[in-house]
Amino acid sequence: MRDWTSNLILTALVLLALYLNRETIADRLGLEGYIVADATEQEQRDTARLQSAGSTSEQAVNLEVEHSTHGAPTQYRCNSASLGTVKTQSADGIYTWQDDRGITHFSDRPAQQGASEYQFKSNHALDYFDLELDYGVLGLAFRNRLEARLNAVFRTYTGIIGLGAMRKVKLRIVIANNRRAYKKMLDVLGSSAAGNQGIYKTAHNIAVVEFRSEAQAMRTAIHEAVHAINQAVLGNTPRWFNEGTAEYFEYIETSMNLSQLKPNGAWVRNDYLAGELLHPNSLFEAAGSWRGKAQSRMYRSSWAFVYYLMSSQRGRSQLKHYMHLEQENPCDLVSFTQIQFIFETRKRQFDNSYAQVIQQKLTAHRF
Known part of the structure; x- marks a missing residue:
């Protein structure tokens, strides 16, 4: 019982310390507004996405835009x-080949011989x-x-x-x-x-x-x-x-x-x-x-x-x-x-x- 109480008190102290030092933590992470109070679940997910963007993009740049x-x-x-x-979009595993009669085939599985991955030709399929x-x-x-x-x-x-x-x-x-x-x-x-x-x-x-x-x-x-x-x-x-x-x-x-x-x-x-x-x-x-x-x-x-x-x-x-x-x-x-x-x-x-x-x-x- 004593150990359980001690652990509970220790956890509370750690959480209190994190709260009191939230601005310092945010500063070290390179974020402003890192702690968002009273946010909805959707807002929390969006904020987490933005925090991730903010913490990983700062190293390769010189001036700000x-x-x-x-x-x-x-x-x-x-x-x-x-x-x-810019390249042509991939056909995602679609293969094409011609048989002995000259007929073109398309499939998600290549024939045993002569098949190649299909490539779009229209400029509207550019990636x-x-x-x-x-x-x-x-x-x-x-x-x-x-x-x-x-x-x-x-x-x-x-x-x-x-x-x-x-x-x-x-x-x-x-x-x-x-x-x-x-x-x-x-x-x-x-x-x-x-x-x-x-x-x-x-x-x-x-x-x-x-x-x-x-x-x-x-x-x-x-x-x-x-x-x-x-x-x-x-x-x-x-x-x-x-x-x-x-x-x-x-x-x-x-x-x-x-x-x-x-x-x-x-x-x-x-x-x-x-x-x-x-x-x-x-x-x-x-x-x-x-x-x-x-x-x-x-x-x-x-x-x-x-x-x-x-x-x-x-x-x-x-x-x-x-x-x-x-x-x-x-x-x-x-x-x-x-x-x-x-x-x-x-x-x-x-x-x-x-x-x-x-x-x-x-x-x-x-x-």
């Missing part, structure tokens, strides 16, 4: 979620990404729709810079079921939920999305995934490009093998742009102006410039040139002067061309 849907600060980290070159998705209150159907739209994003990128420049990407996305859960997850990652409903942490290669509606969760998940794609394929990119492309792809839809990119509903009313824009030259220099009253104009202007570039073959060619330059030195950024030269934004003809596209009725792009 953080991107969010609405105005969190951006710092740059030379880090990548690339899984190497662009691995998706690790915790979809919370959403179901498998959400995952399937997200995968289809992400594949369309990758095909659009491939159409711009070519398959040889593409990289397979590891995408990790967590859907938080409500605002409370979202805040707790961001606490673990050392970020604030103020002013945003989605965030991508390059340091841990993980995106967290607050669920408000299925349509919103889809748009935000795509937005944050584009940040991961940019980092893996190109490396560090300036914020106008990173947010502009993320805003551009938010409303992507697919039908069979076709993609449709509708104008972003946050910046367009009745098919026309609503609100003032910064000139692209000002946008290129605006690295520190993404807070407060300027925030909406920065996002709107970034989207508008990417929309303009994607509206013509000439614009897409300029974008290709720029993206290849960023890819050549993934830890550095292309200079302001180079960007102006590539997009010809100092020429008088640019202002006329830009205004002609942006001030007219805006339509969906189809690829």
